[in-house]
Amino acid sequence: MLSVRTLLRVFVGRIKLFTLIVLSVLVAGFAIALIQSKQYTATAQVSIDVKANDPITGMPVSGLLAPSYLFTQADIIYSQNTALKVVDKIGITTLPEAIAQYEEAKVGSATIRDWYAELFLKSLEVVPSRQSNVISLSYTATDPVFAAQVANQFMKAYIDMNIEMRTQAAQSTSEFFQQQLKVLKKRVEDAQAELSKYQQETGIVASDERLDVETQRLNELSSSLVQAQSHTYDAKSRAQAGTNAPDVLNNPLIQQLKAQLSQKSAKLHEVEEKLGPNHPQYQQAQADYLETKNQLNQLQAQYSQGLGATANNSAATQASLKAALQEQRERIFALKKDRAQLSVLQQNLDNAQKTYDAALSRQAQSTLEGAMSGQTNIFPLKYASPPKSHSAPVLRNYAAVALLLGLVLASLIVLVVEYFNRRVRSADDLSDFLGVPLLVTMPSLDQRKSVLTKLKGRGK
Structure with missing residues (x-):
C-alpha cells in the first residue's frame, strides 16, 4: 500500500497527465452545457386566506387552519384534473406540431389530453411557503413565453378548480338536503297528526287545567272523607251507648218525662202508704206511673234507634266518599298517564320540527354557497412573466460537476498508469x-x- 508521501510523489511526477485529464473533462462539461437547449422557468404565486370566514354563516372555517392545508392545496395544483384544464385552456391538442409530437411518442392507450397533462406536470414545480400562506408555481420550458403562459394557466386552473370543488360540494349538499327535507317534513306531519288524534281521544288540551281541577276535587274528597270518618266514629260511639248516650240523656222531652215519672213514682208511694195497694186511687196512680214509664222507654228506644240509623248513614256516607276518592285517584292516575303520553308525543313533534328546521337552514345555506360561484379564498399574488435569462443549463453547476468528475477520473487514471508503469521516485521506493x-x-x-x-x- 502506497504511503501518503509516495502518492504525492506519484501525482507530482505525473502532473501533466493529471492536469490534461482534468482540463479535458472541464472542456467536455462546458461543451455539454453549451450544446444543451436553454430552459426558462416562469413563476406565478397565489396567496391563500387561511383566516377566511364562511360567507354565509360568518363563522371561521376551521379546516383552513390545519397545518396540512397548504400541502393539500399544492397537491390540488399538482393534480391530473388541474393539468387537464390547462391543456384545454391552452388548446395545445389542436396544434398540428403537438399532434405530430404525440403520434411520434407512441404513448399507447393514453389520449392526447392525458399525455400532455402528464407532460406539463413533469415540468411543473409547486412549492408551499414554510413561513407564509403563499404557494409558488414554477414551470420550465424552452420557450420563455410558453413557460409564463403555462404557469399562469396553472394558477387560473387551480383557482377555478377550487371554486368548482366548493360549488359542487355545496350543490351536492343542497340536493341531499332537498331529498331529506321531504322525509323530515313527512315525519313532522305524522307526529302532528298523532298528537292531534291523541288529544281528541283523551280530551286533553295543551294546558294543565283539567288535571288541576281533578286534583282539587281529589283534595276535597279526601277532606270530606276525613270528616265523614270522624262523624261515623262519633255516631257509632253514641249508638253503642244506647239510652246512656248524651243525646238521649240531654233530650228535653226525655228529661221532662223522667221528671214526671219521678213525681208519679213519689205520688204512688204516698198513696200506697196512705190508702194501700188495693185502693182505686193507688191503682189510678199506678196506671199513670206505668203509662209515663212506657212513654219514657219508647222515647228512649226511639232516640236510641235514631242514633243507630245516624251511625249507619254516616258509615254509608264514609264508604261512598272512600269509593269516590279511590275513583278520583284512578282518574288522576289515568290523566297523568295520558299527560305523560301527550308529553312524549309533543316531544317527538318538537324534535321532528327542530330537525326539519335545521335541515331547512342547512339546505338554504348550501343553496347560497352553490350560487356564489365567484367566491374563493385564493388570490393571485404574482402573474408569471417571460423570464429574461435562462434557468438551465447553469455553467457554474456544470463546471463544478465537471471539475469534481475530472479530479476523480484523473486520480484513477494516474493510479492505474502508475500501477502498470511503476517508477522509482525515491530511495525508499528502491529499497522497497x-x-x-x-x-x-x-x-x-x-x-x-x-x-x-x-x-x-x-x-x-
Missing part, C-alpha cells in the same frame, strides 16, 4: 522494490553543485 537495505545515497547534481560552490567560497 529490491527488498534490500539502503547503505548510501549519491547526492543529486544540484546538491553537488551547491557543495562545490560552498568550497570555492571558503578557498578564496
Whole structure:
C-alpha cells in the first residue's frame, strides 16, 4: 500500500497527465452545457386566506387552519384534473406540431389530453411557503413565453378548480338536503297528526287545567272523607251507648218525662202508704206511673234507634266518599298517564320540527354557497412573466460537476498508469522494490553543485 508521501510523489511526477485529464473533462462539461437547449422557468404565486370566514354563516372555517392545508392545496395544483384544464385552456391538442409530437411518442392507450397533462406536470414545480400562506408555481420550458403562459394557466386552473370543488360540494349538499327535507317534513306531519288524534281521544288540551281541577276535587274528597270518618266514629260511639248516650240523656222531652215519672213514682208511694195497694186511687196512680214509664222507654228506644240509623248513614256516607276518592285517584292516575303520553308525543313533534328546521337552514345555506360561484379564498399574488435569462443549463453547476468528475477520473487514471508503469521516485521506493537495505545515497547534481560552490567560497 502506497504511503501518503509516495502518492504525492506519484501525482507530482505525473502532473501533466493529471492536469490534461482534468482540463479535458472541464472542456467536455462546458461543451455539454453549451450544446444543451436553454430552459426558462416562469413563476406565478397565489396567496391563500387561511383566516377566511364562511360567507354565509360568518363563522371561521376551521379546516383552513390545519397545518396540512397548504400541502393539500399544492397537491390540488399538482393534480391530473388541474393539468387537464390547462391543456384545454391552452388548446395545445389542436396544434398540428403537438399532434405530430404525440403520434411520434407512441404513448399507447393514453389520449392526447392525458399525455400532455402528464407532460406539463413533469415540468411543473409547486412549492408551499414554510413561513407564509403563499404557494409558488414554477414551470420550465424552452420557450420563455410558453413557460409564463403555462404557469399562469396553472394558477387560473387551480383557482377555478377550487371554486368548482366548493360549488359542487355545496350543490351536492343542497340536493341531499332537498331529498331529506321531504322525509323530515313527512315525519313532522305524522307526529302532528298523532298528537292531534291523541288529544281528541283523551280530551286533553295543551294546558294543565283539567288535571288541576281533578286534583282539587281529589283534595276535597279526601277532606270530606276525613270528616265523614270522624262523624261515623262519633255516631257509632253514641249508638253503642244506647239510652246512656248524651243525646238521649240531654233530650228535653226525655228529661221532662223522667221528671214526671219521678213525681208519679213519689205520688204512688204516698198513696200506697196512705190508702194501700188495693185502693182505686193507688191503682189510678199506678196506671199513670206505668203509662209515663212506657212513654219514657219508647222515647228512649226511639232516640236510641235514631242514633243507630245516624251511625249507619254516616258509615254509608264514609264508604261512598272512600269509593269516590279511590275513583278520583284512578282518574288522576289515568290523566297523568295520558299527560305523560301527550308529553312524549309533543316531544317527538318538537324534535321532528327542530330537525326539519335545521335541515331547512342547512339546505338554504348550501343553496347560497352553490350560487356564489365567484367566491374563493385564493388570490393571485404574482402573474408569471417571460423570464429574461435562462434557468438551465447553469455553467457554474456544470463546471463544478465537471471539475469534481475530472479530479476523480484523473486520480484513477494516474493510479492505474502508475500501477502498470511503476517508477522509482525515491530511495525508499528502491529499497522497497529490491527488498534490500539502503547503505548510501549519491547526492543529486544540484546538491553537488551547491557543495562545490560552498568550497570555492571558503578557498578564496
